[in-house]
Amino acid sequence: MKYQNIIRLILHLLCWLPLVRLIIDWQRDDLTANPIEFLTHSTGTWALVILLASLTITPLRKIRAFNWTIKLRKMLGLYAYFYVCLHFAIYIWLDHFFDWARIGEDIAKRPYITVGFAAFLMLVPLALTSNKFSIRKLTGKRWQQLHWLVYPAAICGVVHYYWLVKADITEPMIYAVALAVLLGIRIFYKLKPQQRSPREYKPDLQPSD
Amino acid sequence: MLIKKTSDxxxxxxxxxxxxxxxxxxxxxxxxxxxxxxxxxxxxxxxxNVATAPPPKLEGIVKSSFTVDEPQTSLKDITSYNNFYEFGTDKSDPAANAHTLITRPWTVAVEGEVMKPKTFDIDELLRLAPLEERVYRFRCVEAWSMVIPWIGFPLNEIIKRVEPTSKAKFVQFTTLLDPRQMPEQRYGTLEWPYVEGLRMDEAMHPLAILAVGLYGQVLPNQNGAPIRLVVPWKYGFKSIKSVVKIQFVETQPRTTWNLMGPDEYGFYSNVNPEVNHPRWSQGSERRIGEFKRRTTLPFNGYADQVASLYSGMDLRKEY
Structure with missing residues (x-):
């Protein structure tokens, strides 16, 4: 097996691990005294981790040997979206049990929920257009423009966590610094005078998985 | 032939x-x-990680009429899900880390605007008044709640003994400050030591107790051993843990969470579903062990007993 495929397989397994662990802990009745809160926080954490992981691909590809990792970007992005959906579903179903009035009030009045909800909304079109059909339909340029939404979504995701925390901001700051580095690299390359023609990503030319 | 058996x-x-x-x-x-x-x-x-060995039993407990008839939260949940930032900010941290707290010897200095200031030894406090079991609702500002069978005695028992002067308008409580015992105090998570306060009439109210145990046992470290305040009609953070000092003062104390976020944590912090909070809806709560949210009651269900303390106050402003 090619080493690229091994890495992809490992990433697949890693992305399932948080969910498997939650299911095992649930079976063992080991989800803390407040299981719903724990599920919410855990799925939120992993959504953020995987989303940031997906944002490491573009900088990584500045190194020629890692150009192939573009194949991992969509996969990581969709896993991140998967955990975002779990996070959101747990909030709506388990936490508020479809009490739409309270959910609406939460989104309107709780700033951390407002930005979290915004991040969720921004990720929806990204997930919907992650398929080959959409890439072809939208053409590379417009597809790229739409998927630029991942940046505000990631920022909102980190702010969502930062605003949730009461006092100890260490953990949200780790995410904030990681995101700042990932965005900083992009800005650096944007500002740097181009030495050769930019290597445009043409999604429709990618070989199939 | 050399046969290596064990040291391969x-x-x-x-x-x-x-x-x-x-x-x-x-x-x-x-x-x-x-x-x-x-x-x-x-x-x-x-x-x-929940502490294993059960703490010693407390003797001579009398049942109190100040008790709610609601299913009690399990001892496991009460002792494994705690906000006690001195031992870490995760809910599981206090249970894992609070073993470093040394609760004997322990003294509580009662001082300030009083006729008879006195430093009480913890064993003296345990005999100060009959220990009562009081099953109280406990409502955290984070919108979760428990029902806890505390063992303790009314705070006013201590207050009567030190004879506050007319200048005593507020009572200020202070938690132990010792970073060797309370590891999180090495970091600037909060302003240490933790300080809380009550207005004099709140402190005198018979519902306000000093707790020294729960479920008939000596208070576990993670729940604020050896002695803590319990004010059931206020958000949990008002019920300060591991108290070493009680001061009677003329002006409103500068309390820890109030300093941290004055728009979020008022000095009074009475449980009030009407006051909007930027992080948590205070209109409902999750009772630990239950699936669906409950509606949060004004003064955490103790309105009949305590609402009169606040007559004439706009509780939306003085939250």
Whole structure:
């Protein structure tokens, strides 16, 4: 097996691990005294981790040997979206049990929920257009423009966590610094005078998985 | 022929048992470290460790009429899900870390605007007044709640003994300050030591107690041993833990969470579903052990007893 495929397989397994662990802990009745809160926080954490992981691909590809990792970007992005959906579903179903009035009030009045909800909304079109059909339909340029939404979504995701925390901001700051580095690299390359023609990503030319 | 039996594996190559048990964590860690955010994620995933040996029983407890008839939260949940930032900010941290707290000897200095200032030894406090069992609702500002069978005595028992002067308008409580026992105090998470306060009439109210135990046992460290305040009609953070000082003062004390976020945590912090909070809806709560949310009651269901303390106040402004 090619080493690229091994890495992809490992990433697949890693992305399932948080969910498997939650299911095992649930079976063992080991989800803390407040299981719903724990599920919410855990799925939120992993959504953020995987989303940031997906944002490491573009900088990584500045190194020629890692150009192939573009194949991992969509996969990581969709896993991140998967955990975002779990996070959101747990909030709506388990936490508020479809009490739409309270959910609406939460989104309107709780700033951390407002930005979290915004991040969720921004990720929806990204997930919907992650398929080959959409890439072809939208053409590379417009597809790229739409998927630029991942940046505000990631920022909102980190702010969502930062605003949730009461006092100890260490953990949200780790995410904030990681995101700042990932965005900083992009800005650096944007500002740097181009030495050769930019290597445009043409999604429709990618070989199939 | 040389037959090596045991020493094929150099002892230096043998994985440490602790590390071995953490191998999954290690694999996850090593593989995802590239994202830079994993450290944070892993800390969350550590399962809570609950202290094993049961604490000693308290003797001579009398039942109190100040008791709610609602299913009590399990001892396991009460002792494994705590906000006690002196031992870490995760809910599971106090149960894992509070063993470093030394609760004997322990004294509580009662001073300030009083005729008879006195430093009480903890064993003296245990005999000060009959120990009562009081089953109280406990409502955290984070919108979760419990029902806890506290063992304790009314705060006013102590107040009467020190004879406050007419200048005593507020009571200020202080938690132990000792970073060797309370590891989080090495960091600037909150302003240490933790300080809380009550207005004099609130402190005199018979519902306000000093708790020294729960479920008939000596108070577990993670719940604020050896002595803590319990004010059931206020958000949980008002019920300060591991108290070493009680001061009678003329002006409103500068309390820890109020300093941290004055728009979020008022001095009074009475449980009030009408006052909007930027983080948590205070209109409902999750009772630990229950699935669906409950409606939060004004003054946490103690309105009949305490609402009169606040007559004439706009509780939306003085939250």
């Amino acid at each position: 594996i150099k002892s230096s190559e043998i994985t440490d048992e602790k590390l071995y048990h953490k191998r999954r964590q290690f694999m996850v860690g090593a593989a995802t470290a590239a994202t830079g955010a994993l450290l944070a994620a892993c800390k969350k995933s550590a399962p809570p």
